C-alpha cells in the first residue's frame with residue numbers, strides 16, 4: 032500500500048474535502064475506506080492486473096456443484112449461520128460457464144471423472160479450485176475402493192485443499208478466505224498435465240484393453256484411461 | 263379393510279407367525295432344500311423356477327414386498343437371494359435362494375413379478391456377474407458401460423487399467439435425436455451436474471413438447487464401493503463409520519443403527535435399555551435433520567426459493583446438528599453407535615443438555631407451523647404439487663417403495679412400529695400416512711413425521727432424566743474381536759429416513775463379513791420415478807424427483 036499512500040492527501044484532508052462534497056446530513060457510513068483512499072483526487076494509480084485480482088478475489092462466483100457428503104456441509108456454509116456471502120463469495124451459479132470458482136465437495140469415482148474434467152473445462156479462465164474433504168485429497172475413507180479416484184488432483188489442478196471428513200463449514204470458509212488471499216496476490220495453481228486426462232480413443236496406445244473395447248468405442252470418442260497402479 | 267375377519271394367507275398362523283411347512287407344501291414341486299437364516303427360513307429353488315415361485319408366493323401367500331436381492335459368489339457357485347416380506351406384517355419373512363453354476367451363472371429374471379427386481383438384477387449382474395434371462399434391459403447400472411470385469415466377483419483384479427468414455431450427449435435440437443416413430447420428440451439430459459438432481463444423478467428424458475414421454479435414470483456417478491469397504495473391515499469397529507456415509511443428509515445414526523441391529527443379531531449381542539433410549543432419541547434427531555433438508559430442497563426445486571424456506575430449514579438444521587454434535591462430537595459423520603450400545607453417555611452437565619433438547623423441540627413445533635404456512639397451506643405450492651407425480655399404492659408396492667414415499671401413497675408401513683426395535687414400542691407416537699399419492703402428500707408426510715419425531719424425543723428426554731443413576735449402562739460386554747460362526751446369514755432392516763434400510767451379512771468365521779449387502783431405500787424409491795413422471799410436464803418431473811428425496815450416496819452406495 033505504501034506507494035499508493037503517497038498518491039493521496041492525508042486522511043484529514045481527504046475527510047474534510049469529502050464532507051464538503053457530501054454536504055451536511057450524511058453520516059459516517061459514507062466514509063468508506065475506498066472514499067478515504069481516493070481522497071480529493073478521484074483517481075488511483077495501480078496496475079490493471081492488481082486491480083483485477085483485487086476485484087476477482089472479492090466477487091467470486093461459485094459453481095453450484097454437489098457430489099457427496101461434503102456438499103451438505105457446503106450447503107451449510109452458504110446458509111444462515113456461516114454465511115460465506117459476507118466475504119463476497121456466496122453467489123452460487125448453476126452453470127459452469129458463469130462460475131470462476133469450483134468447490135469439489137466429495138468422492139470422485141470413475142464414472143464421474145470425465146464429467147468433472149468436462150465441467151472444469153467449461154469454466155472460463157481464470158478459474159480456481161477448492162477441494163473439500165479427504166476424498167478429494169486421497170480418496171479418503173474409500174481410498175481402497177475399486178472405483179474411486181485417489182484425489183481430485185489426479186484430474187484437475189487444485190488451489191486449496193480443505194481437509195476433514197467432512198470439514199466443518201468454518202473450515203471451508205477459512206479455505207475460501209485463504210484462496211481469496213491467493214487470488215488477490217495473483218496466484219493460482221499451474222495447469223499441468225494430470226495423470227487422468229481426456230483423450231481421443233484413437234490416440235491411445237493399442238494394448239490389449241484398447242483392442243477389446245475397439246468395438247464399443249468410436250475412434251474420436253473422448254475417453255479417460257485409469258491406470259490404477261501407476262497413478 | 264373389510265370388517266370381516268381378515269383372511270389368512272397360506273402359511274400364516276393366526277398369531278401372526280409363519281408356518282414354513284405349509285409354505286414348503288405350497289411350493290412342494292419347486293423346493294430343493296431348506297436353509298435356516300437367522301431372520302427367517304430360506305427355500306432353495308432351481309434357477310428356472312424363479313418367476314413361478316415368486317408369483318405363487320405373492321399371489322397365494324401374501325409376500326408382496328421384495329425388499330432386496332443379494333447376489334454373491336461362492337467358491338463353487340453363484341447365489342441370488344430374494345428377500346421377501348409382507349407390507350402388512352414385515353416380520354413375516356422368507357428368503358428364496360437360487361444357486362447357479364459357476365461356469366454358467368444364468369437365472370430366470372423376476373422382473374415380471376416384481377418391477378423392483380429390474381434394478382436389483384442389473385446391479386447383481388454388474389457387480390457380481392450373474393446373468394438374468396428374460397430381463398428386459400440387462401446392462402450395467404453402477405459401473406461405466408465399458409468396465410472390464412465384475413468388481414465383487416472372486417477373481418476380479420482391482421489393479422487392471424480401465425477406460426471410461428465421455429459420451430457426448432446428443433444435442434437436443436439435432437434432428438437425429440428424434441425418436442424414429444415420433445418426429446416431434448426431443449431428447450433432454452438432466453444431470454449429472456444439475457442443481458435439481460440432488461447430487462450426481464443423470465436423467466435421460468424424452469420429451470414431447472413439455473410432456474415427458476420417457477425417463478431413464480442413469481446412476482452410478484457416486485458408486486464408492488461401500489459394500490467392498492465393509493467386506494474388508496472388521497465387525498467390531500471398522501465398519502461403523504461407513505454407514506454414516508450412505509445417507510449423508512445427517513441421517514448417520516439411523517444408518518448406523520441398521521448395521522448395529524444386523525450385527526448385534528448376527529453375533530447375539532445384548533444392548534442395555536439405557537443405550538436403546540439414547541439411540542432412539544438421537545436417531546429421531548437425525549430424522550428431523552434429514553427431513554428438514556428434504557423439505558428445504560423440495561421448496562428450492564419447486565419455486566427456486568433459496569432465500570426463505572431453504573434458509574429456514576438450514577437454520578433449524580443447525581440447531582439439531584448442534585445437539586447432535588454435543589452428543590456425538592461430530593456434525594454429520596457421527597460414528598456414535600457401537601455394537602452393543604453407544605460410544606459414550608450424554609454430555610455433562612446433563613440437565614443443561616436436557617434443557618437444550620427440550621427448548622429445541624418446543625421451538626421446533628413453532629417453526630413447523632411456519633413451514634406449514636409457507637408450504638402446505640401456500641396456494642402456489644399447492645398448485646404445483648397437488649395431483650402431480652401420482653404413485654398409486656399398488657405400483658408403489660411393486661416397485662418396493664418404502665418410507666415417506668410409500669406412506670404418502672397410503673401404505674401403512676413403518677418398521678419402527680411393525681418390526682419393533684430400540685425403544686419405539688414403549689413410546690407413544692403415530693405412523694403418519696396420507697393417501698393422496700401425489701407430490702403434496704409425500705411432502706406433507708415428511709412435515710408431519712417431524713412432529714412425531716419431536717414427540718418421541720420429548721418422551722426419551724423424560725425417560726433419560728429419570729433413569730436411575732447406577733443403571734446407566736451404555737454398552738454391554740462385547741468380545742474384543744467378533745467372529746460370528748461361519749455360514750450364518752442374516753437380513754435385517756430399520757426404518758431409515760428414506761425408508762427400509764436393510765443389510766444382509768453372511769459370516770464366514772473370520773472377523774470380516776464374507777458378503778455385506780446394503781438394501782438402500784433410495785435405490786428402490788428412485789425406480790418409481792418413471793411411474794410418477796411419465797405423461798407429466800417436465801417441471802412436475804423435477805417436483806416428483808424432489809418429493810422422492812433420494813440421496814445419491816445411498817442410491818449408488
Ligand code: SF4
Pocket residue numbers: 099100101102136137138163164165166167171172195196197198507
Ligand atoms: S471427505 Fe468424508 S464427508 Fe467428504 S465426501 Fe468424502 S467421505 Fe464424504
